[in-house]
Amino acid sequence: MKTETLTVPGAELYYEVRGSGPPLLLINGGDGDAAMFGPLAGLLAESHTVITYDLRGNSRSRLTGPPVPQRIEEHGHDAHLLLKSAAAGEPAYVFGTSYGGMIGMDLLARHPGQVRALVAHEPFVIDLLPDRDRWHALFQEVYELYERDGLDPALRKFSEAIGVDLPPDPDPDLPAPVREMLARLRVNQETCLAYELRSFVRFRPNAQALRAAPFALVIGGDGPKTLLHRTTGALAEQVGADIAEFPGGHVGFLTHPADFARALRAAFEG
Template sequence: MKTGTLATPDAEIYYEVRGSGPPLLLVNGGDGDAAMYGPLAGHLAEDFTVITYDLRGNSRSRLTSPPREQRIEEHGQDALLLLDTVAAGEPAYVFGTSYGGMIGMALLARQPGRVRALVAHEPFVIDLLPDADRWHALFQEVYELYEREGLDAAMGRFCGAIGMEAPPEPTGSLPAPLQEMLARIRVNMGTCLAYELRSFVRFRPDADALRAARFTVVLGGEGPETLVLRTTRALAEHVGTGVGEFPGGHVGYLTHPAPFAEALREAVKD
């Protein structure tokens, strides 16, 4: 594995590159980092040059200007600059989970010729829901709770509302690399609540751009009915496409890396 740092406007992006073959960019969701894709990337590196990275302001991708509210579109520009650096202009396959799928959509809308195929896994496109205003109000409430009572109270409210569990605590009983990743993710949660969540969920995908591309919408095949399953189906309806199913739940790429890699290979193959 090779690592590097890319200077972009207002941030330095940490990235990792594995394998050889056509470029495949894996884009994280909220509060994740490149390490969460490590097992999946290891399986995919047999067939692709796999590029993973930490989103700006998260984990090892430090901001170079004061923190501020962020937009999906500027993250799409980060992804483009990363492809320019690592893939030397070659069109890439792109996979994104949650916010990452939305970043992939912004990248595709901006530079469709740079995306060979896009797979969006459980994207958090709240603004496509008929009750979007209720959710926007709730996320503002979560932010205010974070400011008033701290991370644990806010994440408890957020995860309870959307039907998902928060990542586990980085306890001493876990292997050191996992402890380190979970400690980074805990810090990233604060970044997400303060600067990402409320603006990211107002992103509206360009349906025409997605219809003109090789675009696949997928959800996790296991677990309870969650808000992200509603948003995934809403996106498919918005674009006029079906919904595929990948192994595992919202983090199936981490819990089921081998079958997830096989499903992703099938989804992007020419």
């Protein structure tokens, strides 16, 4: 694996490249970073050049200006510039989870020549729901709770509302790389609540572009149904797509990497 940085407007992106073969870009969401894709990326690198990165303002991708509310379109441009640099102009397979799926949709809509196929895993497209106003109001409440009482109460309210478990605390008995990743995610959660959540969930994908492209929607097939299952279903209805079930839950790519890699390869081949 080699690590690199790429200068983009307003940020320095940290990214990792593994393997050889057709390029494959993995895009995380929420508080995640490239390390969460480590086990999956290692398996996929047997047949692809796998590119993973930290989203701007998260973990090792530092902002070069003051933090401000972010937009999916800004991150889509980051992905475009990253592929232009790391994939040498060759169209890439793209997998995105949660916010990452939305970033992939924006990349596909505005730069279709860069995307060979896109698989979006549980995209958080709140604005497609009929009760979107209630959710936007709730996320505003989460932000205000964060500002008033701090990170932990806000995260608990957010987690309970959407039905997705939070990452564990960085227990000292865990291996050092895992502890370090969890410590980074803890900081990223603040970035998410302050600058990403309320603006990201206003994103509406370009349905016409998705209908015309090699595009697949998937959800975690294990565990309880969550708000992200609802948002995925709403997008599927809008674009006329089927929904496939992948191993694990919302972070099945981390908890079931071997099974997830097989499912992802099959989705791209299909």
